[in-house]
Amino acid sequence: MKTFLPPKLLASLFAAFAACSLHAAAPAAAPLAPIRIGMIDGLSGPFANAGEAVVRNITYAIDRINAQGGVTLPDGKHPLQLSTFDNKLGVEDSLVQLRQLTDERIPFLIEGNSSAVAAALVDAVNKHNQREPDRRVLFLNYSAVDPALTNEKCSFWHFRFDASADMRMQALTEAIKADPATRRVYIIGQDYSFGRQVAKAARAQLGAKRPDIAIVGDELHPIGKIKDFAPYIAKMRSAGADAVITGNWGNDLTLLVKAAKDAGFKARFYTFYANSLGAPAAIADAGVGVVRAVAEWHPNAGGTPGSPSDAFYQEFRKRYPQPKDDYMYLRMQVMIEMLAKAIEKAKSTDPKAVAYALEGAHYQSAFHDATMRAADHQLIQPLYLMQMQRADSGGIRFDNEGSGYGFRTERFIPAEQTVLPTSCKMQRPPR
Numbered sequence: 001m002k003t004f005l006p007p008k009l010l011a012s013l014f015a016a017f018a019a020c021s022l023h024a025a026a027p028a029a030a031p032l033a034p035i036r037i038g039m040i041d042g043l044s045g046p047f048a049n050a051g052e053a054v055v056r057n058i059t060y061a062i063d064r065i066n067a068q069g070g071v072t073l074p075d076g077k078h079p080l081q082l083s084t085f086d087n088k089l090g091v092e093d094s095l096v097q098l099r100q101l102t103d104e105r106i107p108f109l110i111e112g113n114s115s116a117v118a119a120a121l122v123d124a125v126n127k128h129n130q131r132e133p134d135r136r137v138l139f140l141n142y143s144a145v146d147p148a149l150t151n152e153k154c155s156f157w158h159f160r161f162d163a164s165a166d167m168r169m170q171a172l173t174e175a176i177k178a179d180p181a182t183r184r185v186y187i188i189g190q191d192y193s194f195g196r197q198v199a200k201a202a203r204a205q206l207g208a209k210r211p212d213i214a215i216v217g218d219e220l221h222p223i224g225k226i227k228d229f230a231p232y233i234a235k236m237r238s239a240g241a242d243a244v245i246t247g248n249w250g251n252d253l254t255l256l257v258k259a260a261k262d263a264g265f266k267a268r269f270y271t272f273y274a275n276s277l278g279a280p281a282a283i284a285d286a287g288v289g290v291v292r293a294v295a296e297w298h299p300n301a302g303g304t305p306g307s308p309s310d311a312f313y314q315e316f317r318k319r320y321p322q323p324k325d326d327y328m329y330l331r332m333q334v335m336i337e338m339l340a341k342a343i344e345k346a347k348s349t350d351p352k353a354v355a356y357a358l359e360g361a362h363y364q365s366a367f368h369d370a371t372m373r374a375a376d377h378q379l380i381q382p383l384y385l386m387q388m389q390r391a392d393s394g395g396i397r398f399d400n401e402g403s404g405y406g407f408r409t410e411r412f413i414p415a416e417q418t419v420l421p422t423s424c425k426m427q428r429p430p431r
Helices: 006-026 047-066 093-103 117-129 165-177 193-209 231-240 249-262 277-286 308-319 330-346 351-356
Strands: 033-041 072-075 077-078 080-086 106-109 138-141 159-160 184-190 215-219 245-246 268-272 291-295 361-365 371-373 378-380 383-390 404-412
Touching: 033 047, 033 330, 047 080, 047 330, 072 330, 080 093, 080 383, 093 106, 093 117, 093 231, 106 117, 117 138, 117 193, 138 193, 138 351, 159 378, 165 245, 165 268, 165 291, 165 383, 165 404, 184 193, 184 231, 193 215, 193 245, 215 231, 231 249, 245 249, 249 268, 249 277, 268 277, 268 378, 277 291, 277 383, 277 404, 330 351, 330 361, 330 371
Parallel strands: 033 080, 033 106, 106 138, 138 159, 184 215, 184 245, 245 268, 268 291
Antiparallel strands: 072 077, 291 383, 361 371, 371 378, 383 404
C-alpha cells in the first residue's frame, strides 16, 4: 500500500531539508587574523637560557589572553601570536632581525636582555618609523634597564616595563644605608652600557647616602666571556670587601656567585638578579641571609598561603612543572596585558594609536599596581628587596627552580617611592 503525504507537509519537509543542506554546506567563519608580536633576543649562545625563559613567560601571558577569546577590535576578537627572532645578543644581528620583522609587517617589537641592543633598536625604530609611517613599529622593553632609555634617549616609540638601573640601585643602597656593618664595597659588572650605568649609580648613591663607605674596587669584565671568576673573587678578598654590588645577570652572575661560594668568600652580595636563572642553586648555603636581590615581584611576595600572588604563581608552575623552567617575570605578564588593553582602547593595532593609549595607562591586579608614566614611558611599580633563605627554614613557601633556596621580602618599596626624575624631552607625532 502506498502512503501519500499532504502537499503542504511535503513542501515544509522539503524546505527544512534544503535549509539544513545549505547550512551544512556553508563554510565556517574564517578566524580573524592574529595580532603579531615579534621578539628579538638571544636564543642561542651563552645567554640562551635567559631568552628561553622570556619565551616561556611571553607565551604564558599570550595564552592567558587568548584563552579569554583574544583582543577585542571593532571586527571581533583577534588572537595574539608570538614570533621569535634570534639576535645572538648582538647589536648587528638585532638590526638584521629588525629588518626581517618589519618586512613581515609585525607592528609590535619586544626585547630586553641587553641595554646595548635596546639602545640600537630604539634608534633604528625611530628612523624606520620616520621613513615608513605606514609600517611603523612599537617597541616594548621588558628588561633593558639603562636609565638613558627613558632619559636622554627616550622615544615615543619605546616603553619600558622594568625598573631602571637607577631605580633598582636606589632600593639596594637604601638597604646598605641601613646596615652599619657594611664598610667596604666592591663593585663589579659587565662591560657594556648597563654595567657601566650600574657602577655609576652605585658610586653616586653610596656617596650621597653613606659617605663613610669605602669603595675598594670598581671593575668591569667582558660580557659572556669569563668562564672562571676566581681571580675576581681573589681581588675582592684582597681588598677586604665586606659587600659586593653587581648588576650581572645570566651565566655571568651564576659563575660569579659560584666562584664566591667555592672560595668561601663571605661578603654580602647586593644584586639585581640573584633570584634568577640558576643563581640560587649556585650560591646555595653561602647566600643564606647575605645575598639580596631586587625585583618588581617574587614568588614569596604574597606573604600568606592562598594569597592572589600565590595562586598566580602556582598556576604558572602547573604550566611549567619542570624545575629548570621555574622562573616567572611578572613584568612580562603586565606588559602583554597592558598591550592588549591599549589595543582595545585604541580600537586599532596602529602603533601610534596604541602608543597614545599606553601613555598614562594603569594596570591593577589583586596583588600588583603599575602606571605607565607618560613623560618618559617608564613603568612605575612597586619593588621588593629580598633576602635569600633556605626553603626548609620555614621562612618561605616557594624555592627557586627546585634548588631548595628562595627569597623572602626584606623591604617592600611602594610605587611612589621608586619614582625618580626624568630628563626626557618626548617628541610626539601629531595624533
